[in-house]
Amino acid sequence: MHDPAYPSSSPEPADAVGYQDASDALTQVITWYSQQLLAERRSPAPAPERLNRLIAEHKECVRDRARLEDATPAELARITALYAARLKKLEANGP
Template sequence: MHDAASSSPSSSDRHPSPELTQGPGGDAVSYEEAFETVGAVIAWYGRALLLARRSGNQQRLEELKTQRQKCVEDQQRLKDAGPKEIARIAAEYATRLKELKAAEPGPES
């Protein structure tokens, strides 16, 4: 499931080139894959925000809001990004998602 910020782009919002680009590890990365990877991080922050609201931790809430907004901006930036920038963003967010999942048992706990 995706929240509104991480849903697939409409055909008019899609990156004009469906071609794959080479990521840092030599893996091919498409615009759609990068969009989904950033969306997964946005969704993680959304779940963490819900928990922070429930716990009343205002400082954590503000930090999470700021981080989530940066992710939304990066996801929007993908639309006009070239192949190298798409690959860079995809790699950055794949690493971030792995770190977020490893650092905490998860917002669901």
């Protein structure tokens, strides 16, 4: 959010995708994976292959979130779009 009391030295265009958008998109996907992991672990017969896949994909998301600090605006926009699409796919079809 822009605070007029602290003008930015390099103003962003109004439609620029920022760090918070990318972080929010990643957090939503990480939350989805966390919920699926919990459900699978609590299942009477957890599927080892599914657990391993969920764990690997969850770790990938966590690594991507850790790299946000150094991402360029273009990379932030790419990550936001990628993870927004991924969340839609996961919610519609599962992993």
